[in-house]
Amino acid sequence: MPLADLLTSAARGVHSSRIKGFTRIEAVLNQVENFIPVLRLGPSVFVSVPAELSDSQARFLQETVSHRLSKADGVRGLVIDVSALSLIDSFAAKILGETASIASQFGVKAVLVGIRPAVAMTLIELGVDLRQVETALTLERALTKLKIRIVEVE
Amino acid sequence: MSSVLDSLTPVLHGLLGRNAERVLKTSPAFITQAVGSLDVCEVRELMVQLDTAGRLYTLGAQPLPARVLRAAITGGGLARPNEQNLKVALDTDVLTAQRSTQYLVKGYYSPTECVRLATAVSELARNMYMYAGGGELGLKLAEEQTRMLFTVEARDQGPGIRDLDLILSGGYRSRTGLGRGLLGVKALLDQLQIDTKPGLGTRIQGSKAARKT
Numbered sequence: 259m260p261l262a263d264l265l266t267s268a269a270r271g272v273h274s275s276r277i278k279g280f281t282r283i284e285a286v287l288n289q290v291e292n293f294i295p296v297l298r299l300g301p302s303v304f305v306s307v308p309a310e311l312s313d314s315q316a317r318f319l320q321e322t323v324s325h326r327l328s329k330a331d332g333v334r335g336l337v338i339d340v341s342a343l344s345l346i347d348s349f350a351a352k353i354l355g356e357t358a359s360i361a362s363q364f365g366v367k368a369v370l371v372g373i374r375p376a377v378a379m380t381l382i383e384l385g386v387d388l389r390q391v392e393t394a395l396t397l398e399r400a401l402t403k404l405k406i407r408i409v410e411v412e
Numbered sequence: 413m414s415s416v417l418d419s420l421t422p423v424l425h426g427l428l429g430r431n432a433e434r435v436l437k438t439s440p441a442f443i444t445q446a447v448g449s450l451d452v453c454e455v456r457e458l459m460v461q462l463d464t465a466g467r468l469y470t471l472g473a474q475p476l477p478a479r480v481l482r483a484a485i486t487g488g489g490l491a492r493p494n495e496q497n498l499k500v501a502l503d504t505d506v507l508t509a510q511r512s513t514q515y516l517v518k519g520y521y522s523p524t525e526c527v528r529l530a531t532a533v534s535e536l537a538r539n540m541y542m543y544a545g546g547g548e549l550g551l552k553l554a555e556e557q558t559r560m561l562f563t564v565e566a567r568d569q570g571p572g573i574r575d576l577d578l579i580l581s582g583g584y585r586s587r588t589g590l591g592r593g594l595l596g597v598k599a600l601l602d603q604l605q606i607d608t609k610p611g612l613g614t615r616i617q618g619s620k621a622a623r624k625t
Contacts, residue, residue: 310510344514347535349538376527380600384531385595385599
């Protein structure tokens with residue numbers, strides 16, 4: 259299939275699996291996009307969960323976080339930002355729970371921050387229990403939970 | 413039935429004068445189809461094109477009235493009920509299923525409902541990918557007299573679901589998931605029907621209705 263056709267169909271919202279060869283391209287793109295932003299903020303590490311979580315991305319997330327935490331010195335807390343995540347199904351919930359457990363293996367407390375209202379409502383109906391994971395409404399409250407205070411210097 | 417082109421021409425002439433011809437010339441080929449026969453994707457594509465052209469020819473003075481154009485394209489009704497059939501074989505297909513669902517129901521269901529439906533579809537797709545080695549997913553949005561109806565059908569030739577009753581009673585925990593996928597889907601949708609035979613695959617059908625807005 260010529261590239262132009264491929265792009266047109268993609269643009270029209272016809273989805274990948276219907277088009278032969280497109281899935282492969284998507285897989286390659288996925289490899290390139292496999293990037294998890296991890297930032298250090300004082301004694302805590304801040305990780306942003308991407309907008310969509312596939313199996314491989316989820317594994318990559320756990321790998322990145324555990325790698326970073328094992329190397330970092332003096333980290334007390336892990337803030338997991340899920341505000342970009344458009345939906346959390348039972349798989350994504352399990353991954354987040356596991357990531358929190360991994361963090362606790364390193365003696366790091368994990369706090370989930372920024373769950374969207376629609377996602378929260380869905381989680382309740384889905385019967386998924388995120389109670390074993392600490393959550394906070396805002397980043398500031400998450401940091402308070404991790405006993406980190408932001409001080410302004412004049 | 414007249415074509416979209418026929419019903420759109422006078423409207424555009426009224427709005428843009430002689431420039432209407434130029435806009436129509438650059439429109440996608442499918443505007444020669446009958447009024448009301450375009451699917452959701454096509455209507456959206458045409459609307460975007462007309463919006464761009466409108467801004468161009470009125471020098472951005474005022475955008476073309478979307479409501480009028482949409483009525484001319486769809487014959488006043490909803491764009492043809494959209495259907496999508498997806499194959500689930502890779503882990504990215506699960507994401508495609510999520511995206512397709514949200515795309516399909518967006519605007520017809522409330523934002524929260526959209527997330528619920530996408531989550532339900534995601535659970536079904538993920539189940540097929542993880543336990544049945546892939547399968548097919550059919551998504552459909554239909555317009556009925558008083559309501560919109562979203563149906564999802566998941567078919568696979570996997571090993572079937574063994575302890576279905578146990579799973580649906582909530583007493584089951586799988587090794588890999590939270591063991592609540594199906595139960596969750598049942599809670600998220602209005603209706604769920606599961607046909608499964610050990611070794612012969614599974615067919616799950618679910619639906620959710622929404623009042624028309």
